[in-house]
Structure formats: C-alpha cells, structure tokens
Amino acid sequence: MIHTRIAVTAASITTACRAVHPTLLSTKSLTHLPIANAFRAATCSRQLHVNSTVDIIPEKHFNVVFDIDGVLIKGKEVLPGTRTALGLLKSNNVPYIFLTNGGGLKEVDKAEQLSKKIGMHISPRQLILSHxxxxxxxxxxxxxxxxxxxxxxxxxxxxxxxxxxxxxxxxxxxxxxxxxxxxxxxxxxxxxxxxxxxxxxxxxxxxxxxxxxxxxxxxxxxxxxxxxxxxxxxxxxxxxxxxxxxxxxxxxxxxxxxxxxxxxxxxxxxxxxxxxxxxxxxxxxxxxxxxxxxxxxYGKPMSATYQYAETVLNKIAPIHRGPDGKPRRRTVYAIGDNPYADIAGANAYGWESVLVRTGVFRPEGEENHHMHPATTVVDDVEDAVRWIISKEIMKEHPF
Known part of the structure; x- marks a missing residue:
C-alpha cells in the first residue's frame, strides 16, 4: 500500500474545480451540487483511500460530532462508508467525537468495543454516552x-x-x-x-x-x-x-x-x-x-448534553485565534439519523446538522424532515463527511 501526501493550493483546487465542474466557480455553496461532484471538485478525487495521509484543509476551524447507531453502525453491522468517513477526518487532522443516546457501559469499555467493531482506534475521550x-x-x-x-x-x-x-x-x-x-x-x-x-x-x-x-x-x-x-x-x-x-x-x-x-x-x-x-x-x-x-x-436533544459535549470538544480540539488574539468561533457539524434527537438538538444548540438516510429517518417523499429540517440531507456518513470537507474548503477558498 502506498501512502501519499498531496500538496493542495488554492490554485490547484481552482484548476481541479474548473476541470470537474465548470460552473462551480460561480457557486457560493456546494449544497446544490450532488455530493460526489462537490467533493470531486474540492479534492479532485472521490476515491481517496481511508488510510491515505492526504491533508487538504489548511485551517481546521471546525469539528464533527457523530451519532453511532444508524449512522456508523446498524445492529451488529458496520455501515458502508464508516471507515472511509472517519479516515478522511483523521488524515486531515479534524477533531471529532461521538455523541450517542446509547450507553450501558463505561466509556472506556464502549470505546474499546467500538474500536474493535470499526477497526479504528477510538479514545474514551472522544466518546459521550447518554449517561x-x-x-x-x-x-x-x-x-x-x-x-x-x-x-x-x-x-x-x-x-x-x-x-x-x-x-x-x-x-x-x-x-x-x-x-x-x-x-x-x-x-x-x-x-x-x-x-x-x-x-x-x-x-x-x-x-x-x-x-x-x-x-x-x-x-x-x-x-x-x-x-x-x-x-x-x-x-x-x-x-x-x-x-x-x-x-x-x-x-x-x-x-x-x-x-x-x-x-x-x-x-x-x-x-x-x-x-x-x-x-x-x-x-x-x-x-x-x-x-x-x-x-x-439527559441525552440528545437536551441542551445539558450539548453543553457537556462542548466541554469535551474544548479538551480535544485546539483553540484557533484571530488576528486580534481572540478565539475564533468554530463550526460544529453533527451527523445523525434521528430528526427528533440528533437534528433537533444540533439545530437548537446552533450546530450545523447533517441528516443521513441509513437509520431512523425515512424520507417517504420528503427531501428533509418536515418538523426538524437538517442543514443538509445525504445518503450516508461518507457523503456527510465529504459534504462537510468540501464546504470547509469553499470557506477557505471561495473562488
């Protein structure tokens, strides 16, 4: 297996974007593009390997919060795209945590269980259970x-x-x-x-x-x-x-x-x-x-749980400061499958919400949830992470 590092500049991203999607340069947001095309435009590769060391985001003023059941795992099975999604964040040094309404074990035991199931190391410091x-x-x-x-x-x-x-x-x-x-x-x-x-x-x-x-x-x-x-x-x-x-x-x-x-x-x-x-x-x-x-x-969508999650993020994510020395406000993206818990809680707390179709949410003819609409709706967790990364690249390089 060959691990590569790709040096990505604003110019190279612009060139890639022109080649893949000529209309992208006049588009302020990637939300109207198909997820695959949006990420192709931002990275020039939809097939980045989960273990690659590609670092394509110059500034990381954002964090990602994952639900587990219905997003990464369904019953005893790991959902498609889970390892790729986590690998993309890890290779780009993006801090992420897991916020679940599941529980019943100590955080250290659940982290070990999750690590074995997914095949990637999960630290107990990254894991917030319902209790x-x-x-x-x-x-x-x-x-x-x-x-x-x-x-x-x-x-x-x-x-x-x-x-x-x-x-x-x-x-x-x-x-x-x-x-x-x-x-x-x-x-x-x-x-x-x-x-x-x-x-x-x-x-x-x-x-x-x-x-x-x-x-x-x-x-x-x-x-x-x-x-x-x-x-x-x-x-x-x-x-x-x-x-x-x-x-x-x-x-x-x-x-x-x-x-x-x-x-x-x-x-x-x-x-x-x-x-x-x-x-x-x-x-x-x-x-x-x-x-x-x-x-x-407690649990999602209660504000006390999101306040607790904020303290956990503060411990694992570096604080970025602006030219004036003040901490820059970071964007937090929450990926979930339950509109009444994951999406409602994220929206109420001021986070960006990404709803996946692999769990509780059943579209039934609607593109988004009628009561708790997410910032965006995608097919699975891999598409969710690709959408997030492409959006962040556009923030740094709004062509």
Whole structure:
C-alpha cells in the first residue's frame, strides 16, 4: 500500500474545480451540487483511500460530532462508508467525537468495543454516552442511596460506581430480596441470588432513581420504580394512602439518560427505546396518582448534553485565534439519523446538522424532515463527511 501526501493550493483546487465542474466557480455553496461532484471538485478525487495521509484543509476551524447507531453502525453491522468517513477526518487532522443516546457501559469499555467493531482506534475521550453527563449528579447524590435502572446484569451499577456514586440499588437486587415484587413466573425465573454486599441498600430509602440505559425487563423495572415513587419517603414495600397519592408531591427525584422513542437496528422498523419506556411509566403514574410524573432528561436533544459535549470538544480540539488574539468561533457539524434527537438538538444548540438516510429517518417523499429540517440531507456518513470537507474548503477558498 502506498501512502501519499498531496500538496493542495488554492490554485490547484481552482484548476481541479474548473476541470470537474465548470460552473462551480460561480457557486457560493456546494449544497446544490450532488455530493460526489462537490467533493470531486474540492479534492479532485472521490476515491481517496481511508488510510491515505492526504491533508487538504489548511485551517481546521471546525469539528464533527457523530451519532453511532444508524449512522456508523446498524445492529451488529458496520455501515458502508464508516471507515472511509472517519479516515478522511483523521488524515486531515479534524477533531471529532461521538455523541450517542446509547450507553450501558463505561466509556472506556464502549470505546474499546467500538474500536474493535470499526477497526479504528477510538479514545474514551472522544466518546459521550447518554449517561456521561449524569456524572454531574455525583456531587449531589454521592452519599445518597440511588436506584440505577437499565442495561444487562450489573453493567450500569458498575458505571454508576465508576462515576462516583457510593450507594446503589438496582431493580434486580430488589427482586432478589423480595421475589413477590414481580409475581410472574418468567420474572421469577430471572431472580437470582446476588452478592450480599449488593443487597444492603435494598432496605435503605431510595433517594433518587436514575435510568442509565434501556430496560431489559420492562415489567420488573416499571413495577420496582413505581413502588419507589409511591412509597413513603423512598422506603420500598411502603405506600402512601390514596389521599396522599393524589395530593402530595413526588418525593423521589427521577432522571432519564435519553428521550429516544425508537432506535434503529437490522429490523426494517425502528425498535422501542428508553423514551417509550418512560411514556409507559408516565401513564401508569398518572393513572395511579392523578398527577404528572416529574423527571429530568439527559441525552440528545437536551441542551445539558450539548453543553457537556462542548466541554469535551474544548479538551480535544485546539483553540484557533484571530488576528486580534481572540478565539475564533468554530463550526460544529453533527451527523445523525434521528430528526427528533440528533437534528433537533444540533439545530437548537446552533450546530450545523447533517441528516443521513441509513437509520431512523425515512424520507417517504420528503427531501428533509418536515418538523426538524437538517442543514443538509445525504445518503450516508461518507457523503456527510465529504459534504462537510468540501464546504470547509469553499470557506477557505471561495473562488
């Protein structure tokens, strides 16, 4: 394999543009050109190898933020163009991070998992999971007993401990101590003895509930969470009177790591996600108490998650300063497949949004999403990155 470095000047780009697309010089934006032609015009090569060391952007005043499911990966498969897209950014030294509403593992473990799947090194510093911003809750709940919900086995318990929460209880542990909590036979079969050190917090009051990841046992988890929400001062196996349920305020704070109703995998239709689980809990709580369930949301499209992402970008991306010495405002491009999460969040936070057709978004005759229109819509992640690079080249050399 031969790795090459191409010296690209404004003149050479102009020559290439004239050769490939004569009308480009009078075009202020590449958004009206086909993606392939736009990038051909900017780089004079649509077939740049993923491992090439081509550096075609003289100034990098921009960053790229990737969603994962439906953009880079679908179920167990890596989507076409993923490695090429990441390789183009890496070879051009463009800082990028991953911002996903997925989770259930520590960032270091998820980064290792993603690296193996994609075949490229992903640093934990580049990865923001749905529950990553919930680290900020440690300062308030570090010494309090929190119920952690979601994920497989004790994975989310380990994440919470890694973040710094000291006292944790899970629905699985509650069920292990009180088998009658979930009386269905299928649920009883999943009740397994757990280490004694994990069970001591079952008898302490629940002082907050934190849903770190999608539930793998909706019936059990909804039941145990509701038990805590209608309990007296968070003590499980206690319950307020009917009058109290309908007149007193919710006393156990509730946090969800994301609001996605659905997500995309190999199935032709989107699958239920944490937002659907939350909707079920809201309806049950409303029917039982007559009151609206109160909770705090993290994940996309919530602003707290984008603020957290901004701090991560500040740590990995160099600060560029103008002639006056002041930091130059950088452009952030967010690539996603879910208009209600990825695109809505990016638009609200002032980022450029790129919507791909490989995941949740189903065009169905519309070029863009009717409610949350993206800056541009492309077929896949490779086209998204090529569009971004070509746009940035045009900024530097507006012919």
């Amino acid at each position: 990553s911003p919930m680290r900020e809750l440690v300062s308030k709940y570090e010494d309090k007993n929190v119920m952690v919900v979601g994920g497989n086995g004790s994975d989310c318990r380990h994440v919470a401990q890694y973040y710094g929460f000291k006292h944790i209880v899970t629905p699985e542990e509650v069920h292990s101590v009180f088998p009658y909590v979930c009386p269905s036979s299928a649920c009883e079969a999943r009740s397994v003895p757990l280490a004694e050190k994990y069970l001591q917090n079952v008898h302490r009051p629940v002082e907050a509930i934190m849903v770190f990841h999608d539930s793998v046992d909706w019936g059990r988890d909804l039941q145990v969470m509701l038990d805590a929400l209608v309990s007296r001062d968070g003590y499980l196996n206690t319950v307020k009177t009917q009058a109290e349920l309908h007149t007193t305020k919710q006393t156990v704070p509730l946090f969800f790591s994301n609001s996605d109703l659905v997500w995309s995998n190999e199935h032709p239709n989107p699958r239920f996600a944490q937002g659907t689980f939350r909707t079920c809990l809201e309806r049950i709580f409303k029917d039982m108490t007559g009151q609206k369930l109160e909770y705090t949301l």
